[in-house]
Amino acid sequence: MATTRETETGDVGSALAGALPDADRFRWLLGLVVPAALVVVWHLLVATGVFAAHQLPQPLRVVETLYGMAATGELWGHIAITLQRVFFGTLLGVSVGIVLGTVTGLYGLAEDLLDPLLQSLKNIPSLAWVPLFLLWFGIGEGAKVLLIAVGAFFPVYLNLSTGIGNVSEDLIEVAEVYDLGRFESLRRVVFPAAVPSLLVGIRGGVGLAWMFVVAAELIAASQGIGFLMSDGRVLARPDIIVGSILLFAFFGNLSDLAVKEVEKRAVDW
Amino acid sequence: MPSTGEASKRDPAEATLGSEDPAADPALAVRGLTKRYGDTVALDEVDLAIDGGEFVAVVGPSGCGKSTLLRVLTGLEERFEGRAAVDGVDVRDGGSDAVGMVFQEPRLLAWADVRENIAVGLPADVDPDDPAARDRVDGLIETVGLDGFAESRPGELSGGMAQRVSLARGLAYEPEVLLLDEPFSALDQLTKYEQQDNLLDVWRERGATVALVTHDVEEAAYLADRVVVLGGQPGTVETVVDVEADRPRERTDEALLAARREITDALGV
Structure with missing residues (x-):
């Protein structure tokens, strides 16, 4: 009884995965976007002299x-x-x-x-x-x-x-x-x-x-x-x-x- | 309590209740049992005697104290008035050791697989890792129709399957007195019939004494030798119905229909 149910959900799952190929697998990469942006901003702030290098290094x-x-x-x-x-x-x-x-x-x-x-x-x-x-x-x-x-x-x-x-x-x-x-x-x-x-x-x-x-x-x-x-x-x-x-x-x-x-x-x- | 008086007239074992010889005691004896929770009286002066090897069903409306009665008999309720004894030994003095209980809810160990859950019911002197014990557990898994699920965890089972694991655990205990609290309530009709017949087989083979609490009048009449009808709040014994049908029974037996009518009348439906 439950076995059939499991295979059914399995089929539905793989069908979904086929329709949306990589969306879920690379989702964790989204977590890196903001930190990376912050590093860039940090670099720019020091490079343009907003922060003095002796207080915040590049x-x-x-x-x-x-x-x-x-x-x-x-x-x-x-x-x-x-x-x-x-x-x-x-x-x-x-x-x-x-x-x-x-x-x-x-x-x-x-x-x-x-x-x-x-x-x-x-x-x-x-x-x-x-x-x-x-x-x-x-x-x-x-x-x-x-x-x-x-x-x-x-x-x-x-x-x-x-x-x-x-x-x-x-x-x-x-x-x-x-x-x-x-x-x-x-x-x-x-x-x-x-x-x-x-x-x-x-x-x-x-x-x-x-x-x-x-x-x-x-x-x-x-x-x-x-x-x-x-x-x-x-x-x-x-x-x-x-x-x-x-x-x-x-x-x-x-x-x-x-x-x-x-x-x-x-x-x- | 005219109805219980009637029951004792029919039941010669109860007449010996007061005797000094414990061997003459019924397998399960309840006299003048009153159980209070605070100001609420759950059971009021309940008398009940069940002979060794007898199958008794207890029916009654919700809140009439059916489950409380079973809790007293399993030794889970320490404080009550009156007497409750198994084979002449008070349930508070170890009499409840001979009693196994299948709870209304499955109450399974979520982290343990089906086999391990059933092994919880094995008697204390049986080593669950012993090959013979393992075979016994596997046999019970088959009995309750869960072949192939021995390694499954409760989270992977449906409600009805979990209830059958709990039933198998109760059977593993091989108690002299088996109490069941609505053990088939979560099963579909077909599985319910199957499990009812399984229970009858086990009861016949082991010669155990069985008390089964149920809402289901049809189930009570089909399974039991006697049906105890509890009524009202607080719970009292309304009447005791003898089911006069020969075994093995047909579900459509005229005698069962008569018993069902009698039970339904007693319930006041």
């Missing part, structure tokens, strides 16, 4: 600077250390978020004890933690990784905790009627049902990890993309600053796409 100058730093090898060290910080910070923050989110999602008592505290801590701006973390952990890698972990933690915790708490009562009743038992009903019903919430949390966590790494590197670092940025300010090199911003944009987008891809594969229902 687009090509930014590319040259990045290329030059890549050629000398200087760039890779900065990128590597930033990626490493984000990776370990996210790993730590997501792990702790999963543990606390699960515990508070499952146990009302844990939620009553922990949730009010964590809800208020999440409202503290990232920069406010920096002095304290420097005092406690020095200017080493530990302070930065921990600061990033704080950022990555909250979205994971909040989403997972509500995700587990909001698993459909209907499904929990099914587990109860069929006597799945506590462990099996968690493994087969509650946790799979909460996976979409967890992934939404991880996506948010990775985004915040990038925000927090900038905070950490701007203030206390001798290496990293954030350090490169503040170094650019000291040296009055706007090309380095803009280049660093672009690097953050690139890696931020890349990691978001990666998590999105995982999300698409894990939540395919």
Whole structure:
């Protein structure tokens, strides 16, 4: 019954694709039109002297600077250390978020004890933690990784905790009627049902990890993309600053796409 | 309650309800069951006894507490007045473990395929990955007419197909008492007839006790040994109709028509 229906819709779909050959496939290119136009406008504004070159470099100058730093090898060290910080910070923050989110999602008592505290801590701006973390952990890698972990933690915790708490009562009743038992009903019903919430949390966590790494590197670092940025300010090199911003944009987008891809594969229902 | 009195006269098992010997208890015993939700009385002093191996249908208008009755018997409602017992064991003391339930809505796990969904119903001591268990699940998939859909997710199924998955899950449990809450309501007429006969086959083979809630008078008369007519708000037992037709039955049997008339009269239609 359904098979015939599927083939029918399949036929209609391919017929449509035949009538409008490339429209949908190249649609994403439309998203590049505005940014490309902006780059052109940027170039013209600097070239015609509306913006002074010592405040805003020409687009090509930014590319040259990045290329030059890549050629000398200087760039890779900065990128590597930033990626490493984000990776370990996210790993730590997501792990702790999963543990606390699960515990508070499952146990009302844990939620009553922990949730009010964590809800208020999440409202503290990232920069406010920096002095304290420097005092406690020095200017080493530990302070930065921990600061990033704080950022990555909250979205994971909040989403997972509500995700587990909001698993459909209907499904929990099914587990109860069929006597799945506590462990099996968690493994087969509650946790799979909460996976979409967890992934939404991880996506948010990775985004915040990038925000927090900038905070950490701007203030206390001798290496990293954030350090490169503040170094650019000291040296009055706007090309380095803009280049660093672009690097953050690139890696931020890349990691978001990666998590999105995982999300698409894990939540395919 | 004159009508239930009449039922107990006909039903020798109910006379032994008060006896100390649990073996003499009917498979399913409900006495003076009153269930309130806040100020709303859903069930008022309901008496019902179902013998082992008996097939009983429960009909009644919307809101008469049919579904509530099943929820009490499956142990999903902890708080009620009166007695509800399965094989002499109170449903609140584990009596409900012997009860399987097919819910009105399919309540399937969206992320799991048909096979995995049906395996949720397998008894706790059966390993779903065991080849014998797998065969059993595949057999049930065939029974409910879903061959070829073992790997499909609920999102790919029609409403009627999802309902049959839910039915197969209930059968996988192999309960002593199987409760069904309008399990055929989303099926087209032909599939409905097919599934009704499947249910009768399973009932005969396993010797299970079945209680089926339905809106469909024709279905109730065709399937059941006895039809309990609930009425009004709050729900009370209006009357109990014996269906005197021999099995296997013809849908056009005169005795079924008589029973249908009697049920319809009791419903006050």
